[in-house]
Amino acid sequence: MSNLLLGAQEPTVQLTSQTRIIAAVLAVVFMLMILELIRQDRLQERYSIVWFVAGLSMLVGAAFPGLLSVIADALGVRDTNVALFSMVLLFLLALALNFSVIMSRQAAQITRLAQERAIEAARKQAAQESNGKRGSSTVAGDTAQRDES
Amino acid sequence: MRTLVFIPAWNEEAAVADVIEGIRGRMPDVDVLVVDDGSTDATATRARAAGALVASLPFNQGLGAALQTGYLYALRGGYEYCAHLDADGQHPPAEVVRLLEEVYADRADLVIGSRYSDPGRAESDDYRPTLSRRIGIGVFRFFLTLATRQRFTDTTSGMRAANRGVMELFSKHYSPDFAEIESLQLAVRQGLRVEEIPVRMLDRLGGTSFLTPLRSAFFIFKGLIVLLVGMFRPRVPASVGAHGVSADDAIEAGPPKEEGMEQ
Structure with missing residues (x-):
């Protein structure tokens, strides 16, 4: 009981070898998955880099647990696992934000594309009305937008 | 003076033809464009039958994007107003x-039609908003005044007139999420002359308002964020697109509209 209260004297909690092996295997499987996704054209290279970095970090962390302890010490966290969780969480948060930025850009691009298409069709209609039925604009244009072949 | 009057419409088949005819009756010389914002009803067909040009967005993009389409069309088409x-x-x-x-x-670059004749009141003889709406109106009015240091009574009015300076600005920068308020703030920040004049407004002909109390709350919250962010936007973003998309190239490439299209 006194051990719990005097936490400062407790030894640092390290990763077990079992954890390290599982992490290493997962990292390798993860990177193979990324490769496969790229091969199938389901993931673009530019979006895969960050995932490779994540997989490699996982592998490095599993191979050299001393690194994690150093980081945990620097953060003032006694439990290496907690330091690991915190870092992964921050990484995912940053990634999610990055995706929101990408999504916003693509939304803006899609909007502009839709606007261009709409304007193009309206211009076509305007040109047809001024060419074909000058003066009787009420008749023209019923099919103006549909027959743009 | 080449003038374009445009009407953003989303599933407004019941009213759109009457609106077009009303415009034609009052202003025979203007071109009328309906920006069909991905309607699933007969809005586009009825608008065309009523003699308007129709720019159909392939899917619903929101009022901001629809209005921007109108401004972009006016700019490309060489309309002066x-x-x-x-x-x-x-x-x-x-x-x-x-x-x-x-x-x-030339008394203003952008003119807003306000449904409040008396700036101090949140309602007029023709128009009595609900309580949630009155709160929203009050909040927006307060913050927009704070942000622009100019008094606006009807911050969400969708009846406006503009010249080419405004077209250029709005065709490049227009929030898809919060069309009315942010655009006012943007115009004032860019040094454009924005004026509000009292107008008479009627009850809607068809369709229903999209505002429910919950939506109103979300609407207000979103509006406040937009205004707050707007205060810290760069003032002269001439070369940078607001959302990473620049209309510059496309505008220059667009050929001027042929003559003889006014009638």
């Missing part, structure tokens, strides 16, 4: 004429 009004029949075309006269006379 443009105006827009709602498709639901709340905005009498006669009042749009009054707005346009203000920009014709």
Whole structure:
């Protein structure tokens, strides 16, 4: 009981070898998955880099647990696992934000594309009305937008 | 004076033809464009039958994107002035004429039609909003005044008239999420002359308002964020697109509209 209260004297909690092996295997499987996704054209290279970095970090962390302890010490966290969780969480948060930025850009691009298409069709209609039925604009244009072949 | 009057419309088949005819009756010389914002009803067909040009967005993009489409069309088409009004029949075309006269006379770059004749009151003889709406109106009015240091009474009015300076600005920068308020803030920040004049508005002809209490709350919250962010936006973003998309190239590439299209 006194051990719990005097936490400062407790030894640092390290990763077990079992954890390290599982992490290493997962990292390798993860990177193979990324490769496969790229091969199938389901993931673009530019979006895969960050995932490779994540997989490699996982592998490095599993191979050299001393690194994690150093980081945990620097953060003032006694439990290496907690330091690991915190870092992964921050990484995912940053990634999610990055995706929101990408999504916003693509939304803006899609909007502009839709606007261009709409304007193009309206211009076509305007040109047809001024060419074909000058003066009787009420008749023209019923099919103006549909027959743009 | 080449003028474009455009009408953003989303599923407004019931009212859109009447609105177009109203405009044609009052302003025979203007071109009328309906920006069909991905309607799933007969809005586009009825608009075309009523003699308007129709720019159909392939899917619903929101009011901001629809309005921007109108401004972009006006800019590309070489129109000197443009105006827009709602498709639901709340905005009498006669009042749009009054707005346009203000920009014709070069008394302002952007003119807003306000449904409040008396700036101090949140309601008028013609128009009595619900409580949640009154709160929203008050909040927006307060913060927009704070942000622009100019008094606006009807911050969400969708009846406006503008000249080419405004077209250029709005075709590049227009929030898809919060069309009315942010655009006002943006215009004032860019040093454009924005003026509000009292207009008479009517009850809607068809369709229903999209505002429920929950939506209103979300609407207000979103509006406040937009205003807050807007205060810290760069003031002269001439070369940078607001959302990473620049309309510059496309605008230059667009050929001027042929003559003889006014009638």
